Amino acid sequence: MSKIAIIGGGGFAKEIIEVIEMNGDDVYGVFAEQNSLDYPYFGYLNELREHKDNFDGIIVAVGAVNKEGIENRKKIIEFIRLNNIPFVSVISPLATISKSVIIGNGVYVGHNVLISCDVKIEDNVLINHNAVIGHDVKIGQNVSIAPQVFLGGGVVVESCVMIGVGATVRQGLKIGVNSIIGMRSIVVKNIKPNSLTLQAPSKIYRN
Numbered sequence: 001m002s003k004i005a006i007i008g009g010g011g012f013a014k015e016i017i018e019v020i021e022m023n024g025d026d027v028y029g030v031f032a033e034q035n036s037l038d039y040p041y042f043g044y045l046n047e048l049r050e051h052k053d054n055f056d057g058i059i060v061a062v063g064a065v066n067k068e069g070i071e072n073r074k075k076i077i078e079f080i081r082l083n084n085i086p087f088v089s090v091i092s093p094l095a096t097i098s099k100s101v102i103i104g105n106g107v108y109v110g111h112n113v114l115i116s117c118d119v120k121i122e123d124n125v126l127i128n129h130n131a132v133i134g135h136d137v138k139i140g141q142n143v144s145i146a147p148q149v150f151l152g153g154g155v156v157v158e159s160c161v162m163i164g165v166g167a168t169v170r171q172g173l174k175i176g177v178n179s180i181i182g183m184r185s186i187v188v189k190n191i192k193p194n195s196l197t198l199q200a201p202s203k204i205y206r207n
Helices: 011-022 045-054 067-082
Strands: 003-007 026-031 057-060 196-198 203-206
Touching (some): 003 011, 011 026, 045 067
Parallel strands (some): 003 026
Antiparallel strands (some): 196 203
């Protein structure tokens, strides 16, 4: 049994806590700017230093699909690394994951996620409920994948990308670093770094 701390006090943190408890682990407490959860609240990032010896790992429950969400997540993760605070991965027992999948540290995999063979997932990635990840996909660090996303086989998602609810990325494509894929977008060509992509078929609003 592990004690796991949470950064983020909103609805997504509730989902992660549900998975933690399903796995038989304990929630040590919450570090957030604002906290709506019925768990011990310890303030925000600066308080992490005082508590880091009391829990076994931390997971970042910050994943809003917008530029602010990307920047917040990068700031939080850099703070954690500088202070030698351990990450932990939280994986739902209701997820289906091939034995050949490689998963890094600080990864969240929600209910009913399907991850096919030979997928590589780097550190601090959020994969929400009902997402489908095809074979041979590579997902970089600090990526947030919303519910019901579909990534076709051979897709490459570079670091600090956020993909909105119900988006589809066609097989073999590459999503560039720091990009945002909007809700229900259908991506049919490679996306350059720092792009904002919306609609179906996808329309690139910012390069």
